[in-house]
Amino acid sequence: MTTAEDVAGNPYISDPRTEFESVEDVDAETAREQAAQLREAIRYHDYRYYVQNDPVIGDRAYDALFTRLQSLESVFDLDTDGSPTQRVGGEPLDELPDVEHVARMGSIDQGGDEADVREFDERVRDGLDTDEVQYFCEPKFDGLSVEVVYEGGVYQRAATRGDGEVGEDVTENVRTIAAVPQRLRGDCPEYLAVRGEVYIPRDAFTAFNRERVERGEDPFANPRNAAAGTLRQLDPSVTAERPLSVFFFGVLDASVDFESHSEMHERFPEWGLRVCDRTGVVGDIDAAIDYRDAQLDARDDLDYEIDGVVIKVDDIAACDELGSTSRAPRWAFAYKFPARKEETTVRDIVVQVGRTGRLTPVALMDPVEVGGVTVSRASLHNPSLVADLGVDVGDRVRIKRAGDVIPDVVEVLDDDGDGHFEFPETCPACDSPVERDGPMAFCTGGLTCPAQRERSVEHYASRDALDIEGLGEKAVQQLLDAGLVSDPADLYELTVEDLTDLEGWGETSATNLVDKMDAAREPPLADFLVALGIPEVGSVTARNLAREFGTFEAILEAADEGDTDAFEAVPDVGPTVARSIVEFFEGAGNRAVIDRLLDHVDPQAAEETGGDALDGQTFVFTGTLDGYTRSDAQELVERNGGSATTSVSGNTDYLVLGDNPGQRKQDDAAEHDVATLSEAEFEELLAETSVL
Template sequence: MATAEDLADNPYVDDPPTDFAPVEELDEDAAREQAEQLREAIRYHDHRYYVENDPTIGDRTYDALFARLQNLEGTFGLDTDGSPTQRVGGAALDELGEVEHVAPMGSIDQSGEVADVREFDERVRRGLDVDAVEYFCEPKFDGLSVEVVYEDGEYVRAATRGDGTVGEDVTENVRTIGSVPQRLRGDYPEFLAVRGEVYMPRDAFQAYNRERVEAGDDAFANPRNAAAGTLRQLDPKITAERPLSVFFFGVLDSSAEFDSHWEVHERLPEWGLRVNDRIEVADDIDAAIDYRDRQLDVRDDLDYEIDGVVFKVNDVDACQELGSTSRAPRWAFAYKFPARKEQTTLRDVVVQVGRTGRLTPVALLDPVEVGGVTVSRASLHNPALIEDLGVNVGDEVRVQRAGDVIPDVAEVVEKHSEGVVEFPDECPVCGSPVERDGPLAFCSGGLTCPAQRERAIEHYASRDALDVEGLGEKVVEQLLDAGLVESPADLYELTVDDLVDLEGWGTKSARNLIAELNDAREPPLDRFLVALGIHDVGPVTARNLAREFGSFEAIRAAAEGRTDDEAGEDDGSEDGDATGDDGQVTLDALAERSEDGDGDGDDGDGDSDDNGDGDSDDLRGDREAFKRVDDVGPEVADSIVEFFHSEGNRAVLDALVDHVDPQEADVEAGGDELEGLTFVFTGSLDDFTRSDAQELVERHGGSATSSVSGNTDYLVIGDNPGQNKRDAADDEGVPTLEEDEFVELLDERGIER
């Protein structure tokens, strides 16, 4: 690659112009010349940015040069081999191939104990018969090791470490990383195979995790996982969109020769390869240990993750004399840092919008080990908790895993900021006003909010609800983007022709989904109730409601305060078109709050009525009828009544029942083999789902509740059970059954499964 002196006449190096003449005015020779100047200039600017960390132009200017080069190459069909434009990613691969390394990429011995480090030094000194050894000291990067090969200065291939002998071919993905030069610069060797560490910078990792959480996806646990997952993408365009970088730190094979690891470190940047600047040479092991301690002190200030340091005998001839074992070199050792435990720094807070419109703040953290698991996000639950904790970005916090499952922020250990996190006044997804309901916050947009609409439809088709196979998160998003659905009722109006027009769909897959939806037109009543997403109404409560009331219309009539004679009469909007007075979509079906959006079912005056006299004229539903149902208390009864009272919900229900006929429950169905017994289930079962197990118990006269109490007869424990239920069983003296013991109990009582 050319140096600044070589490019003195290149107009795109110093203060480059960006007001290009239209491409159409160039002939092919002029276009080819300009493209080559742009390529050389962009390589130069890449080197200044990634290797020297000293850019000479701004991002907008760089982007303009890059876009012009793409335009020239595309318009004139110019050869793009080795061009910087290849960083945007090529065609997707069917699978990653395998590559044999030019030299073994071994692992190294490691320990977090200083005694082991000194023992390593003693072995080295004995092997070399010297009193002291000079060590090359470098950070141990927590990323993904790769081999990158150059021939005649040109980038040829890249591979992951794999088993040390054979790795995965990630040539096209590594090509997209800006800090990997496509062509070496200066007096480079004819052949060069270097070892590097691909990583995701911490700032970029937090920003990327923020995007994932906002989109409803799981956050990556740590930057290493994020880098590894990105580098193994089959579509290089996805890799190109993600913020990866690389440090080069060793030569695996080369036509050049080196006397020391320090010389390698000095020469790599001359060829355009980025190295780390926290490298030192220590005169002896004591100085090397001091180096490690200093890096431990600053690890939290770095924009990349390190989990220790590496000591290498600096002299290359001495390394060859020491040789290697079958698995690791005798001349290198990693001195590991202790794992971060429980205390970490809060880097960002992102607000998620749930299916019901509830806004949940999520803390994005420096990765920390909690209970043996690395976490990078934790719940802050609600704005009231943020205020109680007094937490803000930059604070040192303690993280705990609630019930051994969900991590949350327990307390602020050290305050490094002013004030607390500012909770948004508007929904971060749709911009609707945020309304507070006690300690909680909700988006008032209802199903006009894309986050609520998408997740409500996903829930409607989920396993515990109507279990519509093939209608997962990605498909729902695709249907929404195409404008084919806005509410669950729209699902039943889809046609094969609608679906086959979408990317990735064929006639067979379209027919399969339509068949699944047709099969869901006569769902069991309890599953339909779950599908509606009424707050606090899960599978157990839904089954209890179905058994008590028998039919959907009976439940709806009770919730709306109608008599049996009134049931079946017009109870929704006149036209059932799910629009408000202003003609805008105002659907809040599957939401947990009434139409006024604040959760108390009132008109804004706090009286829960129209005239302010305190009488519940609007919400005249029969709460007492619901409170007589097992597992339904006052709050759940309120949720049910408020759900059915909402005009928007009623409009959606009217549209749904045009397509769906919930089947009446057989109130007296089943035997009495388990009469008088109450079961609670925790964890996942092998022979049947928890929902099916609960239904089986109730069908044979027993009760299945969601929480352990003194009235519980058995707690049935599956895989990965919740600790809270087990603790409650211990406190209440409730016997526990493993799944096989539960099955044995069923067999003893003659219950067929």
């Protein structure tokens, strides 16, 4: 194990030389010696950085040493067992197997009232028959608990807590966490199973969420969810890319004995295990309560989330005497903090680019409970609202959930930021000029903007557009990340071989998707118009455009001529929508993507109107129909003079129920006294009116 004396002569410890001779010019013996020194040095630097918080070299120098070690191990096929390079992630797994813990990982009793804590203290003193009890106090981390096992000082395996008896084997994922040593230091135990809490530092979480929002992805609600999702990734290389860290705080089993929890806390750093520096030993429960109050006051200044403190009897022999109930030890208690409610601090403001190019400022905040839901992201809607609120990074704000769904920033409480957030003049995704339209802002890049282009792929395959099964949000993002798709036209060029190279895709699923893309080469004109994602053009407007123009070529011709009058002549199309249609087709980037699409797709001309048998009748469809797609049913109604809308109102005549219908639409139908029809009853109505 590496000690301070061992590294004294290592050339890669202090002010290391990072310019190396070519690996090809190094002989095998020199490579082995250099690799051993580099491993030793990197472990030492990890210890100084993660455990002592006192690094002796900069990040660039560290990265250079790490890269050199990777090169030596790769070129000379060196044994990498226990090497720091194993943190970069191994082969993807098919599933996370279960593993039995070496000792039960129990939960602990908890409460948020001082009376609960005093009752705990009274039970402890009664159980030990003494009035003098020392407590070890530590923050209660809001992360994911893990078991980590070392044998002979070498990392062996890790598992999630699970049900306390059995957890998920996350050995390869935990191996990627830089704060988890691959080898212990000093005079460590021959066998050691420790309990730790994996978490994402607050600053890293904000940066991580910023990247997700800028990519158009939903951010994680809080660091704990992010840590839990990351640790359970089947691909360790994904885990390696995310900013996980860890605090160790307990021993599950060991080949040595400990007299107290405070001794564990002192010994862990000697072995290279990272601990929190905000612990303390106190002489009575009053001091423990004072400790808790001090952590509550410091909570917002910490770079990790805590939701309370843990108070433990310090003496291990006393803990053994107290024992445990069937679910929790009698010697520990979690004194919880009150939930953050409605007020929080803005940690960052990012601008998200939507599918239509609309730019929406988003506040990334410390997680806060609003209406029983924890949120860490709130919309600032548009540049005008940002200016009106005068909000900036660092400000204390009040949050509410609009309609009990979307959280909004409604008020700045403490203006602690350095100024007011300045809305960008260019798109953060493509650097195109930003155009203002009233209170809103739009990127002018169109489908040349990568953010809009990526969202357009997802929209193209969505249920409201071409409804391509197997191309949900997750699958589309996977294709984008793999570089197989950059715009909707690329979907038609996918091969079975392309897909089976990706995680989670087998021959059957790949073949099914390629077949579905082939089946989507002749889409109905209305569906194709929706799939293009023209701003202001939804399914109803698309069907009206298809009926009025008949063919896609006719729509293109009117757009090329800038004939807004022709579009305004279409029902449900006013001046704003007409101008939006023309501007969409005028965009050079949009036309380039459309031209590529037309190499693969032949939008089918709209069918002729069938008559006015359903004139004046309005239908809404919900659920899955057996004999029609929802788009086909709506088009059938409209071809015969009726109207098909997406929401139930007092003007609706019939709500048609397919399989798994939406409850909200049924409730609205009952409220407005709207008749409901099964699919069979809908077809009977069509037969009675000679539509069928």
